[in-house]
Amino acid sequence: MDKSLYIAMTGASASLKAQAGVAHNLAxxxxxxxxxxxxxxxxVPVTGEGLASRVAAAQRSLSVSAAPGQIRQTGNELDIALHQDRWLAVQAPDGSTAYTRAGDLKLTANGLLTTSSGLPVLDAGGAPLSIPPYQTLTIGGDGTLSIVPRGQPASTITEAGRLQVVAARxxxxxxxxxxxMRPQPGADAPPPAAGPVLVSGxxxxxxxxATTMLVSMIQLSRQFEMQVRVLQSGDENARSSNSLLSSR
Structure with a gap:
């Protein structure tokens, strides 16, 4: 009886954790x-004293989906859509270098280029990228930022920096x-990506x-309900057994 209760309990716990992962995806x-x-x-085998045949159900995060998202044209001069297996280098809150595919970039009042969440975007040299005041800005396919400085004629085009884009699966x-995203523990930093790396605008x-995630959420909810019913049935059976033993 305790085996069925244990299996149902670990299964219910794994279902709850999987449900949290699905909810995070949907959000x-x-x-x-x-x-x-x-x-x-x-x-997962249960460690410790007892038979090695004991197992528990555990939720595991396998990986991150590499499927491409839909490209949406915005016309915004700061928006970029990275090519497959290309990553934009940003400065993480702890000061380290990390990578993202979020291309909805913003410009602060001080001219610092950041992601929509406020993380500084790094240039090819690994420093936060600042853009001087400009009239027009263009981001090339290789990540080069070209501007017409404020107060200058349209023919005066200046390179304001280059986005640090790396290549990694x-x-x-x-x-x-x-x-x-970061490299695997002990692995080297991804190399710079060559050639065209993005589409601007x-x-x-x-x-x-979303539809797949909603279906998964319903399935996990039903699994959890089934596992809770097993726990309730096991508890009822245990009470009936105790009642029969005490009546003798």
Whole structure:
């Protein structure tokens, strides 16, 4: 009896954690450049005293989906949509270098180029990218920023910097608690990407399929209800057994 209760309890716990992952994906269905987290339930041996045949159900985050999101044309001069396996380098809150595919960039009052969440965008040299006052700005396919300085004629085009874009497959990176991607532990930083790396005036949307996530949420909810019923049935059976034993 205790075995069935234990299996149902660990299964219910794994279902709740998987439900949280699905909810996180759904919450970011409209976040630019977001990649869905892939999760699964696995059988994990129970360590400690007792037979080695004991197993528990555990939720595992397998990886991040590498499926491309839909490209949406915006016409905004600061918006960029990165090509497949290309990542924009940003400065994480802890000061380290991290990577994102969120291309809805913003410009602060001081001319600092940031992501929509306020993270400084890094240039090819690894420093936060600042843009002087300008009349027009163009981001080239290789990440070069060209401007016409304020007060200058249209023929005066100046290079204001270059975005640091690296080449790496999604499987080569890991997502941290802050939602940013970094190299695998012990791995070198991704190399700079060569050639065309982005499309300007467009943004890559989230690759989360809302319909699929909603179906997964319903399935996980039903699994959790079934596991709770097993727990309730086990508790009722245990009470009936105790009642029969005490009546003798």
């Amino acid at each position: 970011n269905a409209d976040t630019a450049g977001f990649q869905a987290t892939l999760t699964a339930t696995a059988a 999604t499987a080569e990176l890991v997502r941290g608690e802050d939602g940013l 467009a943004v890559e949307g989230s690759n989360v399929e």
